[in-house]
Amino acid sequence: MDMQDKELDMLFKQQLDDLEIQPSAAVWQGISSELNGHRRKRILLPLLSAAAGVILLVTAGILFIPKHHVKNDDAQHSNRIAKTTNPVKQPTVVKAEAVAPPTTVPNKTMANPVIAPVNTLAQTNKPKTKSNLAQPVQQPVIENKKPADTPADQPLLAQTPVVDHDVIKTSGRDTAVSINPKPVILNNEKPQQTLIAQVETPSVPAVSTKPVKKHHRIRSLGDVFNVMIAAVDKRKDKVIEFTNTDEDDATITGVNLGFIKVKKEKDK
Amino acid sequence: MFLEPNYTIHQLIDRCRAGERKAQELLYKQFAGKMLGVCMRYATDRMEAEDMLQNGFIRVFQKMADYRGEGSFEGWVRRIMVHSSIEYYRKHHKMMQVVDIDEAGHEPSVNPIASANLDAKVLMGMIQQLAPGYRIVFNLYALEGYSHKEIAEIVGITEGASKSQLSRARTILKEQIAKMEGKSYGYAG
Numbered sequence: 376m377d378m379q380d381k382e383l384d385m386l387f388k389q390q391l392d393d394l395e396i397q398p399s400a401a402v403w404q405g406i407s408s409e410l411n412g413h414r415r416k417r418i419l420l421p422l423l424s425a426a427a428g429v430i431l432l433v434t435a436g437i438l439f440i441p442k443h444h445v446k447n448d449d450a451q452h453s454n455r456i457a458k459t460t461n462p463v464k465q466p467t468v469v470k471a472e473a474v475a476p477p478t479t480v481p482n483k484t485m486a487n488p489v490i491a492p493v494n495t496l497a498q499t500n501k502p503k504t505k506s507n508l509a510q511p512v513q514q515p516v517i518e519n520k521k522p523a524d525t526p527a528d529q530p531l532l533a534q535t536p537v538v539d540h541d542v543i544k545t546s547g548r549d550t551a552v553s554i555n556p557k558p559v560i561l562n563n564e565k566p567q568q569t570l571i572a573q574v575e576t577p578s579v580p581a582v583s584t585k586p587v588k589k590h591h592r593i594r595s596l597g598d599v600f601n602v603m604i605a606a607v608d609k610r611k612d613k614v615i616e617f618t619n620t621d622e623d624d625a626t627i628t629g630v631n632l633g634f635i636k637v638k639k640e641k642d643k
Numbered sequence: 644m645f646l647e648p649n650y651t652i653h654q655l656i657d658r659c660r661a662g663e664r665k666a667q668e669l670l671y672k673q674f675a676g677k678m679l680g681v682c683m684r685y686a687t688d689r690m691e692a693e694d695m696l697q698n699g700f701i702r703v704f705q706k707m708a709d710y711r712g713e714g715s716f717e718g719w720v721r722r723i724m725v726h727s728s729i730e731y732y733r734k735h736h737k738m739m740q741v742v743d744i745d746e747a748g749h750e751p752s753v754n755p756i757a758s759a760n761l762d763a764k765v766l767m768g769m770i771q772q773l774a775p776g777y778r779i780v781f782n783l784y785a786l787e788g789y790s791h792k793e794i795a796e797i798v799g800i801t802e803g804a805s806k807s808q809l810s811r812a813r814t815i816l817k818e819q820i821a822k823m824e825g826k827s828y829g830y831a832g
Contacts, residue, residue: 378820380813383785383813384784384813386766386820388785390762392786393677394680395680396679396680396683396689396692397675397679398675398676398679402696403671405697406667406701406704407668409701410664410667
């Protein structure tokens with residue numbers, strides 16, 4: 376303990392200052408790889424950030440943009456299909472089940488009345504829907520008149536080959552195949568025809584009521600804005616209005632700034 | 644000694660600045676032994692010292708452009724090694740954790756390596772047994788020649804703390820040396 380501080384320091388300095396210890400080979404390997412790694416990192420960083428940006432955009436696109444379109448498409452399809460194709464197909468299937476066993480001639484008459492009401496509705500909806508619907512509409516309408524006359528003629532037609540002509544003219548579908556086997560049971564099915572016709576016609580108006588409900592539902596982004604704005608702006612013409620149809624996300628249809636009032640009138 | 648005869652240290656430095664890996668390796672080989680000796684004093688064991696050495700040399704090569712030929716290159720590298728070693732403790736230890744003298748100095752388990760450098764290795768072992776705070780301050784003051792003011796700046800402590808840590812470190816080392824001298828006399832006898 377007699378050692379002075381300076382002596383102590385000098386002892387350590389003399390012994391340790393020039394000490395050389397050869398490091399293991401792993402140290403240089405580590406340095407070398409880390410120097411390489413740093414260069415890689417610098418190159419990778421912008422690439423990674425760019426990739427991350429792209430992924431962000433894509434996910435954002437998938438999450439948000441298509442959602443509205445998909446919703447709208449679904450809504451459109453569900454509405455229009457319900458009005459046009461579904462009622463037409465479903466009843467025919469039902470008829471095929473119910474009618475096919477007994478007779479074929481009634482099938483034709485069945486199909487016609489069913490299509491008729493649907494199509495007349497489809498005609499009313501035409502302006503909204505696509506022109507494709509016009510073609511199927513006209514054919515069945517013409518056929519409607521015939522089935523009305525048919526009940527009396529049916530037994531006669533069923534027995535005669537003339538029936539085949541009617542079949543081809545009217546439906547011209549799968550029913551034509553199963554026409555011939557049982558012409559006899561015609562009478563039983565006439566009531567069914569009327570029944571089915573009644574059943575289906577209500578189903579169509581049920582569909583037509585949906586658009587009325589639309590106005591109360593929030594179906595699009597525009598509706599969301601409209602509801603929010605309506606909560607603040609109680610005037611008839613809001614400060615800004617958006618479309619509340621399914622087709623547009625948030626198209627401005629009206630602006631009311633007091634002195635400037637712009638409103639796009641919609642056909643409804 | 645490891646240098647190829649064709650290259651002076653300045654040529655080597657220039658090639659290292661250009662990022663030439665072979666030149667970097669030559670430079671590393673020239674200084675690695677000495678610098679590991681420096682790092683060993685700051686480390687608890689050789690593995691830690693080699694980690695410090697690796698980090699230090701990476702920094703040397705990254706900062707090569709900063710060396711402007713003022714002062715010796717070896718001194719510049721050495722300073723980087725010291726800073727790298729202190730940085731290592733900042734990352735891996737609570738560096739300035741004060742350990743009681745009793746706790747710190749009880750068992751100086753010196754690596755019993757028989758060689759011509761026994762004295763150096765024994766002393767190295769003593770330093771490595773110190774608590775990191777003591778070790779760093781003692782190294783910086785006694786072996787690197789920094790003042791307490793400089794140590795306070797480098798380590799991030801007050802000058803008073805630097806002084807007291809140096810004092811405690813010296814006390815512990817003196818105890819260790821006294822014990823070792825007693826032991827060595829015993830062995831000699």
